[in-house]
Amino acid sequence: MKIDLPNITAFVTVARAGGFREGARISGGSASRLSDQVRRLEAELGVRLFNRSTRSVALTEAGEGLLNRLSPALDEMELALDVVNSFRSRPAGTLKLNVPVSAARLVLPHFIPPFLAAYPDIRVEVITEENFVDVLAEGCDAGIRYDESLELDMIAIPIGPRTQRFAAAASPGYLEKHGMPEHPRDLLEHACLRGRFASGTMISWEFERGDETIELNPGGPLLVRPGGGTDLATHAACMGTGIVYLFEDWLQPYFDSGALVPVLADWWPRFPGPKLYYPGRRLVPTPLRTFIDFIKSRPWPNDQAKEKPRSE
Template sequence: MAADLGDLAAFASVARAGGFRDGARASGTSASGLSEAVRRLEAKLGVRLLNRTTRSVAPTEAGARLLERLTPALDEVEAALDVVNGFRDSPAGTLRLNVPVSAARLVLPRIVPPFLAAYPDIRLDVVAEDGFVDVLAAGCDAGIRYDERLAQDMIAIPIGPRVQRFATAAAPHYLDRHGRPQHPRDLLDHACLRGRFASGAMTAWEFERDGEVVRVDPGGPLIVRVGAATDLAVDAAIAGTGIITLFEDWLRPHLDSGALEPVLESWWQPFSGPFLYYPGRRYLPAPLRAFVDFIGAQRALPRLAPEGSRDAAGADRS
């Protein structure tokens, strides 16, 4: 009763993703094709593998047992095929990355063009979303996150700037009207533009100077979803609506132009930069191996940027 390998892979994609549409997105196929493959597999095996409702798709007990045994087997098949890929003159295939919106905007632009130029047979598929995800369940090969969001069983390598800072700023005409804060607690008397994560948690406003750490929770007229609507908060700050705290490099062009003025600069808190993380496998897919090697080679190059220039950074540590 040999089942088709493609049908087995289709079932695994749907079961991991929790739905045909998300499974299709993760596997790069159509939802209808996955549905037909799962029906074919169930008919072949004579047992229902997925419970389907209008709102969700979940493995049956038989499906869960099959997925448990199938996942490492499919990983081995993929690794075996990728060994052959290593004999090509140039690695080929798709590399799927799950990254914060901030990394897609401010970290990857320095990396992606030269990487794709070096590896023309690799297609890069980037999913930008904030919040921690299981990269394998999401159908991705690797992700970018900060160290506090990394799973313990993942391999992590530095990518992008190694030290970043949160910056606080406001339009000069806002500060002329309302005064310039001298201490982080002064922010409690100002209109502040806040961010909220998908989990519902508000972004932290934390400041540090000479070993003193001050955390404040100011109010204000605008709250935006971190990542997706961050530019709205930046535009509001430039318009004089209030004070914003964000990664320094997100605000840097506006600070340099004078549209925004630094606030409490001596209190800006530094933190370590992001990491590329991926599962610890004996054999990495060739596109991922090429990307890991490319990042390593970039980090080994001497910095030629003029003194005073800054690395790109993300806008939230998600």
């Protein structure tokens, strides 16, 4: 059976995007053209691949089976074309990254603008996701996560600061009213602004000084999901609602402006910085290889042990 490759590509695009409109946005085409191509493919195969309604598009069982068999072949085809691309004088293509919001805010601004300026033929797409995902299944080239989230078959290289710290902070007004905690356990008597992952797991507050390590789950009036809710927790802390616990780099601008004051700075725990990770079982696409070489050549500014700010 001879099947037109553009029709197959249209099917995979719609299936991965979850709909014709999103598929058209990603591919730069039109939804009506994708719909026509998928209908032609269904007619050629003699089977329905999508269940369509006015509100949703979902793969049929036959569609899921076809997608599972086609995806590896199309991925290999893209890599084969990318080998040709590597012979170009200027690297080109799309680099798709899956990163947490913290990396999009604190790490990527150092790399992405100069990278795009240096390689104008490369397009970068950034997807923010707090949970660890299979980058291949999500159609991404690479991701950014921390060591505890990485699988064994992944290649990981440092990106951003080699060491980071979690920090606790509160507004001057809150501390004037409720007092400055002297020990991490004092936080159990304070209003703490907490985070909870989509899985339902609460984010523990960890502190360390010397050989002593303390893990707490204090109560408080506000609970947010990391990523989208982090700015809300920070704003609430600035308004005097309670004590917030986040990346030190995230809170540093508020320390600099005086909107927030460091709390228990002698207890802030250090941890290894983020890693750029990608599957080790496949060839590295040219845009990703170019990005890897770029971040290796661009050291993180002031990547050294930071002086602990003094509590006020």
